[in-house]
Amino acid sequence: MIKGDKRKSETDEETENSTKKPKPTDGKGNISKDDSKSTFQKHPNNQTPTQKPDWNTLKKEKKELKIKRKQANKFYDVIVEAKKIFETLRQKQLKGGKDERNELIDKLHGLFVGKGQYAKVIFAHDVARIVQFLFKFGNERIRKEVADELIPVTVDMLQSKYGRRCLKSMLMYGNSEIRSASIQKMYGNAVKFTSHAISAAVFEYAYSTWATPKHKQCLVQEFFGDIYKQVKDAEVKHLRDVYQNSPNMKTAALQATKANLSRVLNKDLLDSGIVQTVLYQYLSECSPDDKAELISQLAPHAVVISNSKDGAKAAMQCIWHGSNKDRKVIMKAIKEHVKDLSKHEHGHCTVIGLLDAVDDTVLLNKMILTPILSEINALAADEHGRKVLLWLVAPADSTHFHPLFINELEEGRAASSSKKPLEQRRQELLNYTVFTLINEVISNTNFWMSSGSIAMLTLAIVKSAPIEHLQDALNEIAKVVVNTEWTVDKDDEKLLGIEHPGLHMILKKLIQHDKVFAEAEKPTFSSSLLNEISDETITKWLTINRGCFLFVALYENGTEELQNLLKEKLQPRIKKIKSTKSSGAKILLQKLK
Structure with missing residues (x-):
């Protein structure tokens, strides 16, 4: 019975299979693509669409959940x-x-x-x-x-x-x-904080703004080795002090410092006073190979590391000891920031270091001098920007630069890879800049005689001016000076330019320099002044003590011809001079006798 049923079911199955339509193939036994598509068609979605959620309810539930949490x-x-x-x-x-x-x-x-x-x-x-x-x-x-x-x-x-x-x-x-x-x-974590993106800025604020010299000394020591994270040494104020009495510790100290600096360099967190201090000390003590390796890493960051005293010194080390390629990278990095860097308290030293040590003056003119000359007035009005301009026309002049700074540049330049003679390099820079500077003085003389500090720069420019522009510059300055309406700002008040102490000193220095001009057969300021001065100006100056002293300076530094011309202009006013009780008038009266 069972066997019969089985045979019947098998027979029925064979009959059913024989009635099915065979599927088309591609000749290789594979089902054709067209048929395969029809075989796997999706069933139509006959379900009704779901209702839109109540967003207000969801928001309310989410808010309640947040409050519960x-x-x-x-x-x-x-x-x-x-x-x-x-x-x-x-x-x-x-x-x-x-x-x-x-x-x-x-x-x-x-x-x-x-x-x-x-x-x-x-x-x-x-x-x-x-x-x-x-x-x-x-x-x-x-x-x-x-x-x-x-x-x-x-x-x-x-x-x-x-x-x-x-x-x-x-x-x-x-x-x-x-x-x-x-x-x-914070002791014991200085390296950790300086190399941590979140903590670096506030740690720098604490170090640079509020840390005492003792605090700074203790924090800097931690870069010299792990031993200083727990124990501080009052005698260690510089990296060299670590191994001064134990030379065998030098290698270990330098390696530890290098490793700690590498942690910071890898994060590009160089805008830190403590890091810049350690960089400067390490560059002063490491081997030439390590120095070259570090300089190549620091060159693109010359602007960032120049925002502190030690950072600017580190940047100058990079300029002195870097290759020509490194110097080019430094100039490229500085190019877009020359104005701001030149006006920075410490950054201007980096710019001066470039001007003093780079042999390729053509590239220097293109990358550094051109941006500087495009911002002459802004730099001239700034305390530190003036230093950069002064270095172009009066380099290493102790009148404008501190002797220690001049000596530091000389020592760095002597140890650098610069080969071009110093005077040749400075003359090339002067040739690139002096014509632009003197033309600015001629075209905008009122600005260049608007304060004692700016006039000091004006004096340096005039002293170095080419002879073909000197006469025009002296004439324009004289026109401003003899103008009875010439006033300048001093302590939020208007003051006659002739009575301004700083400007008065500059005018006397310019008159005294006439002797140098005369020896070189160049035009003199005294001649321009006497040619431009009017009777009204003479009368007004004689009532002012500093005005009388200017006449005294003209007489003392002038040639015999100029002295006679001055006497001729002042002789009709002898009674006026005698009636004036100022010390300047008394001295002038003695000179005219």
């Missing part, structure tokens, strides 16, 4: 209350005035103090802002109580995105004890 934090209620008070304190004016503000600040502080909560909540952005507010507007007691809880977690704060801002406020508004305690907590 926050409520799991044991500080939730305290933080909510603190934020309410903080929102009130942020108002510019309160109804209760200063008393209400102080009361709210005390209440806000009372929510956290004495419970160890400050150290736990400052890593959140909202509470971090509250703590910064307390440091800024709280009284001395509040600042101290907050600082006492935060100082132990200084290391964690520095590495926190929001905690570091609280640390910065603590340093900014805290007293010297708070700052000192905070910085001492």
